[in-house]
Amino acid sequence: MSKENMGRNAEHYADPTPTAAMRNICRDEYQKEAARLDRIGDIVPLLRQMAGIAGFEIIGRIPLRDKATGKEYR
Numbered sequence: 001m002s003k004e005n006m007g008r009n010a011e012h013y014a015d016p017t018p019t020a021a022m023r024n025i026c027r028d029e030y031q032k033e034a035a036r037l038d039r040i041g042d043i044v045p046l047l048r049q050m051a052g053i054a055g056f057e058i059i060g061r062i063p064l065r066d067k068a069t070g071k072e073y074r
Helices: 016-053
Strands: none
């Protein structure tokens, strides 16, 4: 089923079920991504603090990879 026909069935009558299902899936994915970004926002300052305590300074980006999804954050 193509994206533009998502709200219609094969006979082109309105079918809200697939649209509602995709909306729920997208909302869940968005919430999970927001939670990951919150965790990253907490981790990076801690890494900078630990480097400072050890007498170092982080001078560049800190790339991180989510072990569960494999997605890289830079």
